[in-house]
Amino acid sequence: MRLGLRDGTGAPARRAPRLSAPWPSGRRHQLDELRGAANAGLAPASDSDQDIDEYIRTQSFSFYHPSGTCMMGKVVDHELRVRGLDNVRVADTSIMPTLVTGNTNAPAIMIGEKAATFIRTPVR
Structure with a gap:
């Protein structure tokens, strides 16, 4: 969690550092699985890597x-x-x-x- 502006008026921003770095070489397999989920309506319909990366960054969470x-x-x-x-x-x-x-x-x-x-x- 990061506060918005110094005076506290900005909205808090979430950041998931575990997803901020480029994915390892096994990423293609994960993206292919996510495309299958998109076909089922469980992920973005776009099959571009950039859209899928953005979806993962904004929609994923940790159970920890x-x-x-x-x-x-x-x-x-x-x-x-x-x-x-x-x-x-x-x-x-x-x-x-x-x-x-x-x-x-x-x-x-x-x-x-x-x-x-x-x-x-x-x-x-």
Whole structure:
């Protein structure tokens, strides 16, 4: 996730770094399979490599639970405030430095509850 403009007025932008580099030589096989999906209405109808690449970049997602992208101490402070921005907090597992070995649901709930406490507590 990347904020739009410095003053916070721009829309957030998603970027998938795993898809930003050129694909390896096995790409042709993957594109051929995707063309079959297009025929079934599950992918873009165009068979150009450029259109298919764009579709993959904009429509794909990860099943992994991202964490560590807004690491506490580096991006957010001890009260989950984003450094350098006013009135912006991060209250999800992205503040965790590493992914937990279990499900991220309980840690995410705890982080959200703690953020709510920080927000409700007057500034000292």
